[in-house]
Amino acid sequence: MAAGKTGGLKRYHDLNGWLFVAPSVLLISIFLVYPIFRSLYLSFFSGKGMMMKFAGFGNVARLWHDPVFIQALTNTVVFFVVQVPIMILLALMLAAVLNNDRLKFIGFFRTAIFLPCVASLVAYSVLFKSMFSVDGVVNQALMAIGLIGTPIGWLTEPFWAKVLVILAITWRWTGYNMIFYLAALQNIDKSIYEAARIDGVPAWARFVHITVPMLKPVILFTTIISTIGTIQLFDEVYNLTEGKGGPANATLTLSLYIYNLTFRFMPSFGYAATVSYVIVLMVALFSFLQFYAARDRA
């Protein structure tokens, strides 16, 4: 009987627990789990708009023969391979500098660097677009100080368009990552630095051998978040290039390609779903690799 009673009580608690989580489980199922499986199902179909028929792995085969997909994939990889390390290093250095108590106006600098990431995505893209136009502020400034002779076609030349996108996302997200590092730096025991200083360890070595290892979990976290964010890059390129990913598809990302496949081209929902699963796989793969690379060997 006693055993039965405990079982009943356990059941009672289980039920209550489930009731508490039921609303969120329900919402997550409808808006997250169902779409995920639905898009997987969709990726086996092809056709024009709603006139879809079963295609098996036809969409996966189509990926291999689609030069635009390959281009979008290459662009996306270039963006995060180049941009994420630059941003992480920059954020780390800024955090180390701004953690110095002797610096004046520290609050101002921290806010100023963090501010871009609360700016509206669209607003800053539009602003960048006008600043970097052929006779925009940036070209004029560069020409005035004599760095360049003729204006750079930031939005009309494939190479510079990529550079501009990288500049834009770095500007926006560096401050965001910096905040994580600043918070983590507060948790490093000051006595470690004191001991190092007494032992005569120079500042750069304290940064490399104390700060960086102590921040490892946070660095790992921000790297993964940034990588995922960059793989899903959409807003900036959409707004900078009027949704086209130009010039010469140089800024076309996978997300933008999915958007075009669904909304600009003959709607090809099945194929778009297939491309979105490429993003899922990439995110999973890179997250795994980063965890693996940064695992505790001890």
Add this chain to the structure above:
Amino acid sequence: MNNRTILSRLAAGMFAGASLLASTAAFAGEVTVWCWDPNFNVAIMKEAAARYTAKRPETTFNIVDFAKADVEQKLQTALSSGTTDTLPDIVLIEDYGAQKYLQSFPGAFAALSGKIDYSGFAPYKVELMTVDGTVYGVPFDSGVTGLYYRKDYLEQAGFKPEDMQDLTWDRFIEIGKEVEAKTGKKMLGLDINDAGFIRILMQSAGGWYFDKEGNLSIENNAALKAALETEQKILQAGIHKPAAGWTEWVNTFTSGDVATVTTGVWITGTVKAQADQSGKWGVAPIPKLNVEGAGHASNLGGSSWYVTESSAEKDEAIDFLNEVYAKDIDFYQKILTERGAVGSLLAARTGAAYSEADAFFGGEKVWQNFSDWLAMVPAVNYGVFTNEVDTAVTAHLPSLGEGANVDDVLKQIASQAEGQIQ
């Protein structure tokens, strides 16, 4: 909370619900329209609505102004998700995309054959909204093209309006070099991310991305090849001012930085919006490509109205479009003089406004010219994949400026386009 408050809240709720029902009933007969461009389509639709409500005061209109890309995206989302109650009663669709919507979403748009007399419209407009013999839309404006040029700049460079008639593109480039040497102005604004210029040139020689049967036609397309060669010559001659995006492109001529604009007639309103440039502009037929079948007339853009099948006010919407867009000649005169809209209702051209001179263009009879050119626009098959191939062409435009071989570029465009068309 005692019983009284519950009761009173319940009553208030019921009252609110009832008034909501009542207000919906009062507005039954509101026709919702989605379109873009407040200075053009939206303004024209408001004029049309005013004319209809003058006759039938019980009908009201809700004309919603979106950007073109947003109209297309909202339409495509609503159609593919099947939530048709979010759709408007009437929607504006650009001609290039018409077949895409009609074929991808069968049954989404009301069939209008037999309800509207199509014999009065320009045939090419009717053809592009026909699927299997059924016509689905009401033809609206035409994008017949012209070469707008700054008389003052060209005069400084030693060219008279007569010199701008009957040009070839080679001659156009020569003039462009002269203009830059004498005035320091560029000849034209060019957006390297927009294939509109290529489409104008290609259609002027009777070509398109597809043949008459709708098959992809890239590698052996003489018109497309000539168009790409011309753009390459312009890029290499450096007579263009580069622009990124529509706004910058429009700014090249509104700011007075370039001497010519080659585009659809719908730009007239924008050109004329610069009051201080009055009398300085002229309009000539566009230059000719150097291939067989090439002419001076072409088309860029243009759009038409479609009624959604699920619309609650379907009959009202159809009647409205029929009464104004298919019959009202006076309406077309007004939108021509006020907005520069050249309609595709043929009878409209007999109206007074078409033969009037325009002071902005130094007293030239520009509308007569445009309507003459409209009759000469070669009919082509826009097919269902224009956006896809256009993207493929756009992607390869920058390489033209770097001196790529045009035949190689055509091959690359073809291979990209084939990957997209499935």
